[in-house]
Amino acid sequence: MTIFVWILQLVLVPVTSPLCIGIIKKIKAKLQNRQGASIFQPYRDIWKLLHKDEVVSSDASWVFRYAPFIVFVVTIVVGASIPLFASFVNNTGVGDILVIVYALSIGTFFLALAGLDVGGGFGGFGSSREMTVSALAEGGFLFSLLTVALIAGTTNVFSISSSSMLVHGQSLLSITLAFVGFVIVLLAEAGRFPFDNPATHLELTMIHEAMILEYSGKRLALIEWASFNKLFIFFALGSNLFFSFGIAQGIGINAIAMGISALFIKVFIFCLIIAILESSTAKFRFFRLPDLLMTSFILNVVAISLIR
Amino acid sequence: MFNTLIPQVSFVVLLSFFGVGAIGALLFRKNDVISNGWSSFFAIIGSLWGLFFSIVTIIAGHNLSFVVGKSSFPRLALSFHIDTLAGFFIFVISLISLFCSIYGIGYIKHFYKKYDIGVFCFFYHLFIAGMLLVVSASNGIFFLIAWEIMSVASYFLVVYDRNEEENVKAGFLYLIMTHVGTAFIILALLLAYKFTGSFDFETIKLGAGLIPLSVKNIIFVFAMIGFGTKAGIIPFHIWLPSAHPAAPSHVSALMSGVMIKTGIYMMIRIFLDILQPIPVWWGLALLIVGSISSLLGVLYALTEHDIKRLLAYHSIENIGIILLGVGSALTFLSLGMPQFALLGLVAALFHTLNHAIFKSLLFLSAGSVINQMHTRNMEEYGGLIRYMPQTAMFFLIGSMAISALPPFNGFFSEWLTFQSLFQGVALSGFYGTWFFIVAAGSLAFTGGLALACFVKAFGVSFLARPRSAEVAHAKESSFSLRLGMWALATLSLLFGIFSGRITLILQEIGRGLTIFKNVPSFIVVSSRQSIAVGNDFSFVSAPIFFSFLIVTFLLVMFVMHFLINRNQKVKVGATWDCGTDLTPRMEITATGFSRSIILIFKGVLRPSIQHETEYHDSESRYLSRSRTVVLGVQDVYQAHFYQPLRKAIRTLSLRVKDIQSGNINLYISYIFIALIIALFSVL
Numbered sequence: 001m002t003i004f005v006w007i008l009q010l011v012l013v014p015v016t017s018p019l020c021i022g023i024i025k026k027i028k029a030k031l032q033n034r035q036g037a038s039i040f041q042p043y044r045d046i047w048k049l050l051h052k053d054e055v056v057s058s059d060a061s062w063v064f065r066y067a068p069f070i071v072f073v074v075t076i077v078v079g080a081s082i083p084l085f086a087s088f089v090n091n092t093g094v095g096d097i098l099v100i101v102y103a104l105s106i107g108t109f110f111l112a113l114a115g116l117d118v119g120g121g122f123g124g125f126g127s128s129r130e131m132t133v134s135a136l137a138e139g140g141f142l143f144s145l146l147t148v149a150l151i152a153g154t155t156n157v158f159s160i161s162s163s164s165m166l167v168h169g170q171s172l173l174s175i176t177l178a179f180v181g182f183v184i185v186l187l188a189e190a191g192r193f194p195f196d197n198p199a200t201h202l203e204l205t206m207i208h209e210a211m212i213l214e215y216s217g218k219r220l221a222l223i224e225w226a227s228f229n230k231l232f233i234f235f236a237l238g239s240n241l242f243f244s245f246g247i248a249q250g251i252g253i254n255a256i257a258m259g260i261s262a263l264f265i266k267v268f269i270f271c272l273i274i275a276i277l278e279s280s281t282a283k284f285r286f287f288r289l290p291d292l293l294m295t296s297f298i299l300n301v302v303a304i305s306l307i308r
Numbered sequence: 309m310f311n312t313l314i315p316q317v318s319f320v321v322l323l324s325f326f327g328v329g330a331i332g333a334l335l336f337r338k339n340d341v342i343s344n345g346w347s348s349f350f351a352i353i354g355s356l357w358g359l360f361f362s363i364v365t366i367i368a369g370h371n372l373s374f375v376v377g378k379s380s381f382p383r384l385a386l387s388f389h390i391d392t393l394a395g396f397f398i399f400v401i402s403l404i405s406l407f408c409s410i411y412g413i414g415y416i417k418h419f420y421k422k423y424d425i426g427v428f429c430f431f432y433h434l435f436i437a438g439m440l441l442v443v444s445a446s447n448g449i450f451f452l453i454a455w456e457i458m459s460v461a462s463y464f465l466v467v468y469d470r471n472e473e474e475n476v477k478a479g480f481l482y483l484i485m486t487h488v489g490t491a492f493i494i495l496a497l498l499l500a501y502k503f504t505g506s507f508d509f510e511t512i513k514l515g516a517g518l519i520p521l522s523v524k525n526i527i528f529v530f531a532m533i534g535f536g537t538k539a540g541i542i543p544f545h546i547w548l549p550s551a552h553p554a555a556p557s558h559v560s561a562l563m564s565g566v567m568i569k570t571g572i573y574m575m576i577r578i579f580l581d582i583l584q585p586i587p588v589w590w591g592l593a594l595l596i597v598g599s600i601s602s603l604l605g606v607l608y609a610l611t612e613h614d615i616k617r618l619l620a621y622h623s624i625e626n627i628g629i630i631l632l633g634v635g636s637a638l639t640f641l642s643l644g645m646p647q648f649a650l651l652g653l654v655a656a657l658f659h660t661l662n663h664a665i666f667k668s669l670l671f672l673s674a675g676s677v678i679n680q681m682h683t684r685n686m687e688e689y690g691g692l693i694r695y696m697p698q699t700a701m702f703f704l705i706g707s708m709a710i711s712a713l714p715p716f717n718g719f720f721s722e723w724l725t726f727q728s729l730f731q732g733v734a735l736s737g738f739y740g741t742w743f744f745i746v747a748a749g750s751l752a753f754t755g756g757l758a759l760a761c762f763v764k765a766f767g768v769s770f771l772a773r774p775r776s777a778e779v780a781h782a783k784e785s786s787f788s789l790r791l792g793m794w795a796l797a798t799l800s801l802l803f804g805i806f807s808g809r810i811t812l813i814l815q816e817i818g819r820g821l822t823i824f825k826n827v828p829s830f831i832v833v834s835s836r837q838s839i840a841v842g843n844d845f846s847f848v849s850a851p852i853f854f855s856f857l858i859v860t861f862l863l864v865m866f867v868m869h870f871l872i873n874r875n876q877k878v879k880v881g882a883t884w885d886c887g888t889d890l891t892p893r894m895e896i897t898a899t900g901f902s903r904s905i906i907l908i909f910k911g912v913l914r915p916s917i918q919h920e921t922e923y924h925d926s927e928s929r930y931l932s933r934s935r936t937v938v939l940g941v942q943d944v945y946q947a948h949f950y951q952p953l954r955k956a957i958r959t960l961s962l963r964v965k966d967i968q969s970g971n972i973n974l975y976i977s978y979i980f981i982a983l984i985i986a987l988f989s990v991l
Contacts, residue, residue: 050872057883059773061693069868073861077853093838093849094856098723099714103853105759106713112763116896119691119772120883124896127767131760132904138756139749146748150734155727155846214883218868218876290908301745304733 001251008256009089013079014225016264017232018042020271027275042228046221054217057118067114068215068222074107075229082233083240085259086248087162095157097145100237101138104189107226108134115211122203126210133195133207133289137188140181140296147178147303148241161240161247177303179242183273184296186238190231192274194284194292198227205283232267239266316374318361319388319444323437325354330433337426344416347429351409351436358402358440365395366817373446373510381449383507389446392820393581397443397573400661403799404565404668405436408558411672411792414785415558418679419468428468428556435461435562442570448497448507455493455570459486459538462567465559466551478550485547489537496530496578499523513582513822524583528590531578532597539571540624541631542601543945548624549608553616553684557675558792560616561668564623569660572630579638580653581821591639592743594631599750602628606757607913610764610905611941613898614684615674618765619667622710625754626663629725630656632747636728639740641823647830648731651841653818654811654831655724661810662717662803666709669796673703676789677769680782686768686898690775695782700770702793707762709800712755715854717800720807720839723848726751727841760905768898775892807850808837899939906941914942 022039029036056065081094094103108130115127145155151171152160188195191208200206201213212223240247246262248255284292329350336343365372372390379385390398412432419425438458445451463486467479501507503523504515519527537544548568552560579590605625612618633656640649676699677692678684693700709716729751732744774780784790803810812833818824832840838849883890906915918938924931967978 051876053877053879055879055881058880059691059883061771063693063771069861069864073857073864076860076864077856081856093847093852096723096846096848098726098846099848099853102712102714102719102755105711105755106708109708109711109713109759109763113767113771116763116767117771118883119890119892119895120885121894121896122884124772124901127763128896128901128904131763131901132908135753135756135760135905136908139752142752143749146730146733150730154844155730156844159844217878218872222868286904287907297749301749304745305742 005086005089005251005256009084009086010076010080012084013229013232013236014076016267017228018046018225020232020235020267021228023268023271024275024278027272028279031275031279046225049216049221049224050218052217054215054219057120057214059119060117060214063110064114064117064214065219067110067117068219068226070110071107072222072226072229074103075226075233078103079229079233079236081157082236083158083161083244083247084236085263086251086256087158087240087244088248088250089158097142097149097155097157100157101142101145104230104233105134105138107230111211111223114215118214120214122206122210122213126207126213129207129286130211133188133293136290136293137185137296140293140300141185141189143297143300143304144178144182144185145237145241147174147300147307150304150307151175157237157241161244162249163244171307174303174306175242177299177306179238181296181299181303182238182242184292184299186234187274187277188289188293190234191227192231193278194281195289197283235267235270236263238270239263315361315365315370315372315390316376316388318357319372319390320376322354322357322361323440325350325357326433326437326440329354330430330437333426333429333433335426337424340420340425343426343429344413347425347433348409348413351412351433352406354436355402355406355409358398359406362395362399362402365390366392366399366813369816369820371820384449385447385508386450387446387508388444389510390444392817393573393576394443396657396661396814396817397569398440400569400664401436401439401443401566404562404664407792407796408561408668408672410795411561411675411789412558414788415556415675415679417786419556423468423470428465431461431464431468432559435465435559435567438462439567439570443573446509448501448509448512451509452490452494452497455490458567458570459483459490462555462559462563465563466555468556468559469554472554474550475554478547478554482547482551485537485544489534489544492530492534492537496527496534499527499530509577509582516583519583521587524586527583528579528586528593531575532593535571535574535578536597537571539568539575539627539631540601541597541627542604542624543949545601545605545624546945546950549612549617549620552620552623552671553614557616557671557678560620560675561671564620564671565664565668568623568627569630569664572627572634572656572660575631576634576653576656580634580641580823584641584823586638586642588639588642588740591635591637591642592740594635594638595743595747596635598628598631598635599747600628601625601631602754603750603757604912606754606761607905607909608941610757610761610902611913611915613686613768615677615686615689615765615769616671616684618686618761619670619674622670622758622761623663623667625758626659626667626710629722629751629754630659630663632751633657633659633725633728635747636725636732636744639732639743640728643735643738643740646824646827648728650815650818650824650827651724651731651830652728653821653824654814655721655728657814657817658724658807658811659718659721661814662709662721662800665796665799665803666706666716666718669702669793669800670706670710672789672793672796673699673706676785676793677703677782679785679789681778683778686765688776688778689769690892690895691771691773691779692782693770695779696770696784698790699785699793700766702790702797703770704766705797705800707766709804711759711762713759715801715804715850715857717803717807720804720811720848720850722751722755724811724839724841727846730845731842757905760902764898764901768896768901772895773890773892775895805850805854806837808833808839811839903939914944916940916942 021042026036112127115123149155152163196207248259333343333347376386441454503519504512540548602625609621637649637652709718712718712722729748840847920936922933
């Protein structure tokens with residue numbers, strides 16, 4: 001049973017994350033009065049890319065060749081060390097808020113280096129923009145997690161998710177503020193509207209797509225998959241740290257089934273929010289993004305000062 | 309075995325290694341090869357001996373006090389006091405000087421026939437010996453002598469490459485700033501002497517209660533300015549980004565990795581050990597100073613495209629991070645929470661050690677690149693990973709460590725610093741919580757910005773296509789250079805993975821201070837090397853994270869290479885060029901990379917832009933021949949702090965000059981007036 005739970009914990013993020021993207025795309029299509037592709041289309045895309053030949057730039061070094069693997073592995077490791085459906089699988093020693101924030105930075109670091117490695121104009125400015133956004137998002141990200149950590153009295157994400165914070169209502173305001181801050185960071189880190197348009201290849205606006213422009217085939221599949229995983233990780237963090245109800249507290253078929261369905265429902269709500277947000281807002285001008293990220297940071301500072 | 313006499317003798321032996329090395333190098337200065345060999349041999353043996361000595365001191369946990377000889381001056385005694393804290397700093401100094409000396413064997417070869425190697429080696433040894441004396445001296449005057457030996461020797465090393473005028477200028481600035489610092493240190497020591505009647509640190513410590521609070525506060529401010537100048541806190545940092553790049557690279561590594569830490573050592577020694585108990589605002593002030601230095605340090609680093617200046621600014625940032633640890637330790641101590649304070653001290657010491665390792669690694673690899681490229685300008689590098697693959701690897705490891713990416717060592721010390729700040733944020737009903745929130749926030753942003761800065765530094769220097777013809781001539785550096793860097797890179801990873809064990813040792817070192825003697829442990833390290841802080845407040849395990857990462861990586865590689873599709877082809881083609889020819893000018897530059905961040909922080913950084921256009925016809929000004937755009941950053945400190953200060957001093961001196969007319973009758977009247985006043989004051 002324990003082994004089953006562990007395997008589930010390990011594979012849940014990579015297995016379900018493409019579905020999540022498919023659902024967002026489907027909702028967006030519906031909102032635009034289109035039929036839209038099937039929600040399983042991202043799986044087919046990944047499968048297709050994995051079997052294609054690839055072209056690697058003659059200027060690229062090993063950084064370009066290995067970065068997709070590192071980026072993907074980081075999302076797997078982080079995905080396995082956050083609470084997904086159960087809060088008791090807590091013996092990894094890596095489920096700390098700081099480890100999560102900085103481990104995700106490893107992925108950003110190598111992705112940005114890979115963007116620079118090919119020596120094209122696009123990769124360079126993509127990396128520059130990505131690092132600008134992620135540097136400014138770090139404060140808000142860390143502080144939103146810190147807010148819930150301080151309320152729960154621990155920085156371990158599993159322990160945070162197992163303490164039901166919403167029961168005593170005095171920290172409700174703090175949690176709400178921190179959650180709003182967290183959603184802003186989520187949009188920034190996962191490259192969604194209004195920070196980045198995941199569907200564009202327009203040089204004036206793209207950030208993430210510009211960095212990975214030179215990738216093809218298997219490596220492109222890994223990078224795309226890693227970005228799906230990253231979005232799912234943020235959804236899972238948002239659902240289980242801020243609204244931890246439904247999460248399995250102990251081992252047992254019922255509890256785990258309940259935990260998984262609760263996770264899916266919460267993630268579906270996130271997908272809905274993202275899709276509606278992306279259909280109703282426009283992308284911001286690049287130099288307005290810092291204001292948004294600072295708002296996230298300040299909301300979290302207020303949230304922390306409101307605790308107790 | 310480790311009885312009363314042996315440690316003293318072994319410490320004197322340690323110093324004498326460097327003494328023999330210094331003098332021998334001068335004697336053999338006629339022959340470059342012999343003097344390099346002689347000096348490197350004694351530096352390496354001396355460093356090894358220092359490592360051995362410090363490890364034994366730390367393990368034995370003894371306090372070691374002794375006096376060498378008898379001086380003919382009443383207040384000066386050659387007295388030493390080596391406790392575990394001093395032992396720790398001797399360890400750091402020896403560790404870094406060991407690898408820098410190994411690196412130096414090959415590095416100083418390019419100075420052969422150009423400059424006098426013997427003189428260089430003489431000052432190199434004097435510099436290391438000076439640092440060892442600084443951390444072990446226990447008498448104020450003796451300490452000042454050691455401090456001056458260290459500063460002056462390093463000055464001569466900075467101006468060693470004297471054919472470049474810029475270096476001489478940088479050295480002069482360094483000499484002035486370091487002596488301004490020393491002046492404040494002297495004032496602080498004199499104030500302490502006035503109330504305790506002794507220059508001996510132990511006596512001052514016993515008599516610290518005799519010093520009134522107001523005087524203590526003045527001592528704090530003076531010591532902050534004095535030692536802060538050496539440590540490079542903002543705004544006393546201006547010497548650092550010009551002096552560190554000027555020195556030969558392994559000396560920059562020593563200065564940046566170790567010498568500036570002696571300032572931190574003295575702050576810990578005076579504030580945490582000698583002047584206890586202390587008011588709360590000292591700690592809070594250190595938190596603010598640390599936040600400013602870390603945030604501004606990394607922002608200025610982003611504006612640089614001179615690789616060594618960039619690294620020098622990162623030293624300022626990391627000194628800021630260390631000060632955050634020290635500041636939280638001081639605050640908790642004043643609030644009567646010694647176990648939290650011990651956590652802060654452990655974080656500060658761990659970051660001191662880690663920064664010494666990865667910063668010297670970065671300086672050494674930057675040095676190897678400069679040795680091949682003959683320029684410090686990153687815009688002329690590019691694509692070096694093909695020509696110097698190992699150096700690139702070392703620089704990458706250093707970059708990851710300094711950006712606090714797990715599982716390298718930088719992450720774990722920042723983790724501990726964050727933990728001690730979180731404890732402060734969690735305090736209830738204390739106005740100082742806000743200081744901790746500011747500190748934690750600036751540390752978080754510092755981490756993100758440092759990451760951006762090292763993506764820039766590594767990406768622009770080593771990746772993509774060469775930006776100048778010079779790159780094609782670059783060759784991998786020689787064996788001794790690689791050996792020094794290789795060892796530091798390995799240590800950087802090992803100190804990360806075994807961070808649990810090291811944290812425990814550092815906690816014991818902290819307990820060596822009187823105030824932490826019987827403080828209960830706040831950090832628990834389990835058998836799996838996981839560090840736990842508080843009652844399950846947080847824990848992290850480096851080996852588990854590392855092995856998890858490696859196993860998953862191998863698994864994914866295996867699946868991708870062997871299971872998915874084996875007969876895929878990988879074609880090598882040109883980067884997509886939009887139909888034009890790819891030139892190096894199409895790559896992003898270091899300046900361009902960080903331009904967006906600089907514009908976002910334009911309120912702080914004050915970016916400047918200058919357009920210059922040259923016209924074909926200067927009358928009509930329609931057709932421009934060439935356009936130059938100069939992007940830069942205003943030196944705010946020079947413009948708003950140092951220039952007004954210089955002006956004020958200059959005006960004052962001019963006024964004072966007025967009384968010196970050169971007329972002898974006037975001087976005689978001065979003497980007469982002075983005599984009258986003296987007479988009245990005596991009567």
